Amino acid sequence: MKNKMKILISSLLVVTGLTVLPGFADAYTVKQGDTFWKIAQNYNVSTNELMNVNNYSSSMLYPGAELTIPSSVSDKEVDLLARLVRAEAQGEPYAGKVAVATVVLNRVDHADFPNTITEVVNETYSNGAIHAFSPVANGEINKEADSESVRAAKEAIAFRGQGQGSIYFYNPNTAQSDWIFSRETTVTIGDHVFAK
Structure with missing residues (x-):
């Protein structure tokens, strides 16, 4: 829908002779x-x-x-995404790091989640008591991203819209919610299961 809107706006601007292309x-x-x-x-x-x-x-x-x-995607949001990747996927294979970043981007593009990387990363549930991503709650999100996490975030952005539509990931050995096990698995990479 977002792409169709951009094409429509671009078409209207061309027809009306305006040269500024918002977006x-x-x-x-x-x-x-x-x-x-x-x-x-x-x-x-x-x-x-x-x-x-x-x-x-x-x-x-x-x-x-x-x-x-x-x-x-702004440099600020790329940095936030890379810091989340570092915190969530440290020690995981590179493909798993890209997949973690992809989950965030898929959420941004999904109707059931907020519309920006910052809002998705900082999303809370139960009146703010539960963070969607544990590194936000425990402060790991504030640590600088390593170069591999930055590269993984940028690769996920470049591949945005291609993939299996994962909007969740979890470690089956540490997951504390039975609900997550009911989600359709898309792929397993390292210690993480990705699902939709």
Whole structure:
């Protein structure tokens, strides 16, 4: 729905002759060796959204092509996401770190959760008594992210919208709620089970 709205707004702006594109960050001129993947990671945007906004169905890029860069995830939110990844997935395989970040992004895009990374990470239940992510409650979220966690967060952003739709993850050895075991498992990576 969000992409359809951006396309509609863009179409209306073109028809009316306005040049300001709300929701779009920048224009970018493709250079030799660029890929959608590299550009998406540099701008903290999804490769799918980057291709959709620019009407590409193929990943073929030519130097000199002009791309519109969709709204990106802010550096502040990338940092928060990376700090959550470090706290939740320290000692887990790299793929598990990317999957933890993906859960947060999937929640942002899901109707049952808040609409920003900051709101998802800081979400509470039971009148604020229970945090959605334990590192927020125990202060681990405040520790600096390591470079691998930053890379995992950026990779999850670039892959946003691709995957199995996981909106939960848990460690079956430490999970304290039977409810989580009722969710459909999408994948298991390291000590974490991912589910929807």
